[in-house]
Amino acid sequence: MRAKHGTFAVVVDAIESVTPLIKTFRLVDPDGEPLPGFSGGSHVIVIVGDGERVYRNPYSLIGSPFDTRSYEIAVGFDANGRGGSATMHHRVKVGDRLEITYPANQFPLDRLAKKHVLIAGGVGITPFLAHLHELAVATTPFELHYGVRSQAHAGLVGRIAPDLRKHSRIYPSDELGRPDFASILSGQPVGAHVYICGPRGMLDAARAEAERAGWPDSHIHFELFDQQTTGQPFSVFLAASDMQVDVPPEMSLLEAAEAKGISIPYLCRGGACGYCETEVIACEGELIHRDIWLSAADRQANKKFMPCVSRALCSKLILNA
Numbered sequence: 001m002r003a004k005h006g007t008f009a010v011v012v013d014a015i016e017s018v019t020p021l022i023k024t025f026r027l028v029d030p031d032g033e034p035l036p037g038f039s040g041g042s043h044v045i046v047i048v049g050d051g052e053r054v055y056r057n058p059y060s061l062i063g064s065p066f067d068t069r070s071y072e073i074a075v076g077f078d079a080n081g082r083g084g085s086a087t088m089h090h091r092v093k094v095g096d097r098l099e100i101t102y103p104a105n106q107f108p109l110d111r112l113a114k115k116h117v118l119i120a121g122g123v124g125i126t127p128f129l130a131h132l133h134e135l136a137v138a139t140t141p142f143e144l145h146y147g148v149r150s151q152a153h154a155g156l157v158g159r160i161a162p163d164l165r166k167h168s169r170i171y172p173s174d175e176l177g178r179p180d181f182a183s184i185l186s187g188q189p190v191g192a193h194v195y196i197c198g199p200r201g202m203l204d205a206a207r208a209e210a211e212r213a214g215w216p217d218s219h220i221h222f223e224l225f226d227q228q229t230t231g232q233p234f235s236v237f238l239a240a241s242d243m244q245v246d247v248p249p250e251m252s253l254l255e256a257a258e259a260k261g262i263s264i265p266y267l268c269r270g271g272a273c274g275y276c277e278t279e280v281i282a283c284e285g286e287l288i289h290r291d292i293w294l295s296a297a298d299r300q301a302n303k304k305f306m307p308c309v310s311r312a313l314c315s316k317l318i319l320n321a
């Protein structure tokens, strides 16, 4: 396997449509070697181009961490997205070679938890599919609550081993509405941890209910998969690179900088990991902080900026990047 700038090549070995909007992709090493190990909750960034621009999108690894002969990712098609999911759905074929980053894990299970309560919405089930392989051989009790639009959108349930389904409850919203987070989160044993992954509305509602029910922050884990990165255009001067970057509506600053050959460190590309945190040298105007990394005090101070998701309404913005 040949590593290149923290990435390596894989070949698309199989593609399957599992719901009207989700395709899974099986990725293998070009020489048939095992792929790097990973733990449940890990993601990789898939780097794919459509001839005009390059997309770098994070996807959870949904296969078993105990079997690295291949990776599997699930890609939800977003008709209003920037084009990354459309490229994966409509251009990528079996046999294509893709670059991906090494797996990173920002959403692991807490090994000291007395119980794991997993709450997923839509394609937010993906990190839990790998967790379930670990939970299948562990003794810690767990339960999974999975909200989907309808039974037709529940195809990834097929990736849950039959003997684990008794721990899982599916909530097609056209039949049952949204899961009742209050009842799920009440009466759980002391020492339980809750993990939430899904669209913003569901994630915010479940987190708010956990806080209302008195769950300690350290026992509430979450991952957002549809963080918005587009918006009004803005311009930035990157002092360390000595370059002006104009950020168009369909790109984040991170992407616009990359398009100009400027490399800013990243891990999640979704405002959660802190890797891209950048010092604000000067700001005349408003910063639109969209990350979930900075503290409320940091946001108010406007001295830090997360180029992967945040934007600006500034007449002048200088960052130390």
Ligand code: FES
Pocket: 265, 266, 267, 268, 269, 270, 271, 272, 273, 274, 275, 276, 277, 291, 293, 306, 307, 308, 309
């Ligand atoms: S890359 Fe993770 S917060 Fe920006």
